[in-house]
Structure formats: C-alpha cells, structure tokens
Amino acid sequence: MRKMLLAALSRVLQGPAAAARPVSRVVVASRNYADFTSEATFDIKKCDLHLLEEGPPVTAVLTREEGLRYYRTMHTIRRMELKSDQLYKQKIIRGFCHLCDGQEACCVGLQAAMKQTDHLITAYRAHGYVHTRGTPVREILAELTGRKGGCAKGKGGSMHMYGPNFYGGNGIVGAQVPLGAGIALACKYFGKDEICLTLYGDGAANQGQIFETYNMAALWKLPCIFICENNRYGMGTSVERAAASTDYYKRGDYIPGIRVDGMDILCVREATKFAAEHCRSGKGPMLMELQTYRYHGHSMSDPGISYRTREEIQEVRSKSDPITLLKDRMVNSNLSSVEELKEIDVEVRKEIEDAAQFATTDPEPPLEDLGNHIYKNEPPFEVRGPSQWIKYKSVC
C-alpha cells in the first residue's frame, strides 16, 4: 500500500508533544513507513462540564494507523460532499441535499469511539454518517442520483439512507430523537451492552419532543448519548436568535453534559469514549454538544451567505478545518508526511470519481419497484396507481 518515494529534500519537524527523535536529512534516496513514528500524544481542548466532576481526558494518543484511517475517511467524506454539490448543480441530484463538509470530525470521531454493534441515528445531514456506519460511497451517490444501485434502491433519496445499526437519515426535525431513545430502550431490554448515539442539530434542540425524550431516557436510565451537532445555524437562524439558552450541553437539565470541540477529531473521539463508558455502566443518558461548522448552506438551495459572512466561513476554513488540523498534527509529529497524505488524496479522488461514474450511469429503478416495500412478510398484493386501471404488484 505504501509506495516508495524519491524525495530530494525532506525535513522532519518535531511536534510539541511528539516523542519523535529530531532528524533532518539533506538527501534522501527513498522514504518508507519505517521512518515514521508509530504514535504520538496530543493535547486536546478541555470540555466544559455540566453535572460532572470529571470529564474526558485532555490528551489523546493517536497511532499512525488510526491517523491515516481517520484522514482517509474524512477526506472521502469531504470529496463525496463536494461531488454531490457538483452533481446537484448539474441537476443530476434533485430535491433536498444537505451537505456536511466541515463537520467531518464529528462523524469520523464518533465512529472511532463507538463499536460496530452500537447504534446510531441522525437527521437529514446524514451522508457522512451513512458512510462511517458502513455504506460505500458509490451506493450513497447512487441513492442521491436516484438509481437502483443506491443503498435504498432509489426509493429514499438524500434523507432516507439506512445501514447496519444505522437508522437514517430522518426528515422530520427532532423526530429521530425519541426514535433513538427507543433504540436505546431495545439495547437495555436485550442486555447486550450496546448503546445508541442519537444526533440532532442546534435547530432541533428546541423541539418539545426532545425534552419529552430527555425525561424518559433519564427516568428509565436508557443507554443513550444525546449528541447536539451545533453548527451555529438552524437553516438561516443563528443560535442566538433561536434559543434562550445556547448552552446546548446543559439543556438536558438533569442529564450530565459535555461541550466538545467538534472540529477536532481527537476531542470528539475521547469525549465519545467517555460518554459511552458512562452509558454502558448503567448510569443513564449523557448529552454531548459538538461545536462544529458547515461550509455549505443549510441545503443546496441555500447559498449560506445571507445570514453569515464569507469572512466567517473563510476564517473557519483557515483556522479550524478538521482535515487540516489532523493533517498538521500528523505531519508535525512525524506520523505521516505531506507526500503520503497527498497520495491518499489522489486515491480518494479516484474512488469518488469512480463512484460518481457509477452513480450517473446506473439505471433508475424499474417502474415495477414503485409498489414494493409496503408491507413486510406479506403475500404479494396489488397497489393502486394514479388511476383504477394502473396497478402495481407489491412484494417486499
């Protein structure tokens, strides 16, 4: 996997907390992975705490293997979202398309800390999560373009993609939160030490059903981590204009909460490990607020600059981009090199191109599929079309 590179000049800088030995080379014949360190420790931001004596650790260990994996996945999601933007503008993707570029540290960080047997549910800004939970990019893009090779066979679209232990993709703001608590109830019921991560945005945080859910989750000690992805704007409304209290991590009142730097994947990972441990130990739910940012507007029909300035977007990009943060850390502590990461970029770009190629050439679902998937485990029956003479067979 790692190609041998000829590098004329290479300089390795020692990172602030790196355990790497200082080396500088003038001429290098080739570079292989043995030149990199295997792991490094980084300082991460301390989380604000609510109803907790202690919080997640303030340092995190990142192995080279983990770093490369996180980098690749975040970059894949970034490129996938940008490709979706492109396809939407070409009118190959229709309807709603809510992109999550800028928020990659959230989905990749959560996945890094949870088990595959744990469960996750989120709202409509879900493409990143669909991927981290196990669906290949080509099936996501093919679902966006409405083809039969899509992960929901073209029946769902952007907001309705599902996967192993992943319950969507939900279109009604806030409705996924009680669903998530129900999944957590099933986790507790089955007693298999599984938890459910239930995500919602800063806009959804003001939905009444979320407070109903907090109450029942706390009352019944459901193993549920409530995660508020606060990207500062609910569509065109900033948090200050929508919420009397923007301390989303405290809004669970009697539920302990932590406020996390959602642009730092290590911060997200450590916080999630901490919260997961809390839930698995039977203490009941926890609340995590991930402070993050989306580069795109709310959806593809929102340019995203009428309610925020281009300067603000640019500032986040230059100072807090999650992929850049990880890249700098890895390069500075000799976990990887600029060249190696560039190689990954090239591979990812190709993967996305291939996926887009599939998504634009795969055929649409056959018309016969229109009536399918109404009832499960039912003998075949007929579904009415637009008139009494048009009937579709229904199987599942």
Place this chain on the structure above:
Amino acid sequence: MAAAAGALRRLVRCGPQQGLGRLLQLRRGIHGTAPAAAQVTVRDALNQALDEELERDETVFLLGEEVAQYDGAYKVSRGLWKKYGDKRIIDTPISEMGFTGIAVGAAMAGLRPICEFMTFNFSMQAIDQVINSAAKTLYMSAGIVPVPVVFRGPNGASAGVGAQHSQCFAAWYGHCPGLKVVSPWSSEDAKGLLKASVRDDNPVVMLENELMYGVPFEMSEEAQSKDFLVPIGKAKIERQGTHVTLVSHSRSVGHCLEAAAVLVKEGVECEVVNLRTIRPMDVESIEASVVKTNHLITVEGGWPQFGVGAEICARIMEGPAFNYLDAPAVRLTGADVPMPYAKILEDNCLPQVKDIIFAVKKILNI
C-alpha cells in the same frame, strides 16, 4: 371460563363461519357441541390477547399511560404488570410524541412494542411518529427497516366526553399506505385482531371502542385458544341477507344487526358485513355482497367527508359491483359537527338504529 378454556383448548384457527354459527346457535337457544363456549367481554378478550402474546414472545412489551400500576385506564391491561413486571409493562409520562417515537424506535431495533393511546384523540399529538416514522420507513429504506409496532386504544365517540375526546380516526389512518388499520367489533374480533396485529411485522393501528369494552359476546372454544387469530384484511359476514348490504365497522356493526332484527319482521333480509379491517380493505367481500343484494348502505361513526363510507362507495363505483346496484349507494355517518355534550345532541350525532332502518326502507323504496 379460564378453566374451561384451559381444559378443552385446541390450537385451531377459527374460520369466519364458525363464530357466526355459534352466535346463531345461541340466538336460537341451542348449544352445539361446545359447552366450553363462554361469555367474554371485549375488555377481557383484549386482556387475554395481550397476556397470550406477552407470554409467547419475549420481545413483545406494552407501554402507555397508566398501563402498568393502574391496570390500564380502561382496565384492558389488568393484571399484566403484576405478572410481567416493569420490563414488559411500562408506565409512561404524559408525553405522546416522545413515547410513540420511543415505541417506533424500539420496533426498528428488534422489539415488538404495543403502544397504547389512552384514546386515539391523543394520538394526534404523536401522529408524525405513526405516519412518518412508522408507516413510511419500510418503503423509504427499500425493505431494510421493518417496524413491527402496534398502536392501540379506544377510538371514536364515547358517552358525553365532548368534542375533543370523541373523534374517529379510521379515515385519517386508513388514508396512509404502509399502515394496517383494524377496527374490531366483537370479543372474537378484538382478541383475534390484536393477536394478529402483534404477530404482524408491519405497523398496525388498532381502533378499539370504549363503549364496547364492557359488552359480552359468546366466544367459541376455538376463539378462546392461544393461537386464535383473525386474519387482517378480511371482512366477516355477520348476518346473511338478500335485500340490502349493510357495511360497517366497530360499534356500528351492532346497530346494523339490531336494525336487521327489526327489519326481518317486515320481510327485509339485511346482509351485515363487519369490515374488521379498514386498511387493507376487503373490497371483494363487499362487492360479492352487493352483487347478491343490489343495494349498499355504509354505516360508520366518523365524519362524512373523506370517510370510510366515501371510500367504499368510490371503490364500488370502480368495480364490477356497480352494474349490480339498483340504487345509488347510501352513507350513514357521524353528523358533520364536532361532538356536542348534551345527551339529546350527542345521540343525534351518530347513526342510530332508527336511521339505519329509515335508510334501508328508503333505498328499497318501501
């Protein structure tokens, strides 16, 4: 009753004609071969169904307001919390949208919840979870995520409970693809449909009726057995007739039978069809009946516009039975007003036996 049922229980599916046969036998004062047949109220039949399904399948559980320690607001779940405990019978706070979503999520994750609404009027607060989260998910996911949940509770008018507590939701839920909607009348209906609903892998809305809970019905030995199911999507002919078809669901079925008993003295034989299921509707049974009688009257408690009767009329028009109608189909429905409180007003807001008799005579021109 329990001893008789336990001693002579057979695991036999009760066909649609056997229960009718038993009812007719009882009317004529003849008892057939089954001394184990018993009088069971709708409430007790539901209770039996819940008990049996909870026992049969560990993934089944009940949640709702007052279902556990209070024994159920209408005592339908009496004794179950004592028997099954906190894990299987869960009292919820007054949070319909929240606990309905929790029920749907639990179903998505592999459990088989029974979600009780104290009345279906309160389901309006949670209707987004029933429709958008439960009904549509199998389709949106192209079959990946089934939602085996049952929503049940009393529906429609009660007695003197006022406008906000008297609405019939048969048309509202019957409108939505992805749901199954059942509406029992008798104890046999109640037990068989609830058991079938719990075992169904799809979201089912079961519309009970509070005024029927205390009404006893003869239940055959087969109907009392642990595997007695009433198939969803199949109507039942409660009474054979030749002159006019009366199609109804829930409490109105009883009114149709009462009207038929009066009309028979004047030589009019009514065929009474008990829909049992609103969606998927058994239009074939209605058509077969109309082909035989040439006259159709629908009777329901819900409001007229866009109601169950309206759908039946439209479907009959589209099908072969239209050519057999000797007169336009007639609908009897709730009055097109919110339900008033005063008894004289409330009584006149629902189709009464006299209204059915009047409609039959009008349609037959007698």
